[in-house]
Amino acid sequence: MATQTDSDAALRIASGRKAFVEPLRLGERLKEIRLSNHWTLEDVSQRTGLARSTLSKIENDQISPTFSAVQKLIGGLGIDLPQLLTPPKPQSHTLGRRDLTRVGEGQQHPTPTYEHELLSWQLAQKRMIPFKTIVRARSFDEFQEWVRHDGEEFLMVLDGDILLYTEFYEPLRLTHGDSIYFDSDMGHALVSVSESDAVVLSVCTRGENA
16 A cells, blocks of 8 residues: 655655655665566567666666656556555565486587586576586687676586686686686686596576666
């Protein structure tokens, strides 16, 4: 049920006044709604017709949305004005999701340099992407270009030895049990340097536009 405060805010919006934006922290609330629905800025842009750059500036309180922009947000996101003005209530309980992957039952994605096994692949809308990789590459020359993707990555060597090549650092040797965390939009590549192909476990976060 809309409160008197919500009604007053709605009247200020309708009259074209912008003073409501700062005290109501509309940008922060828009971002909360977007993330709670697992939408990217591109998703919201397509739903509302507002440019990604405009949405980003609104979320970061760099600009105040016009009344027309507020109308597009409400209509495109399928929400009402009080929902936009009131932050989503925190979940009172866990979703309780889980996705078991038995040995060898991951989703296979072979490439010339890697043999990826995607883990927990049946669980949609994950915030992390776990996968196990057999590193087939034996030389950096086997890569036509740097591997890079949005987000961050945690990597642990499960078996064998690797050389981790990164765009801004000297090659780093990692052996069984070693781990590293890095920005995965930085160019990187793995090469096996042990007698047998190395095996690594990687967990990647989803990027802003994923």
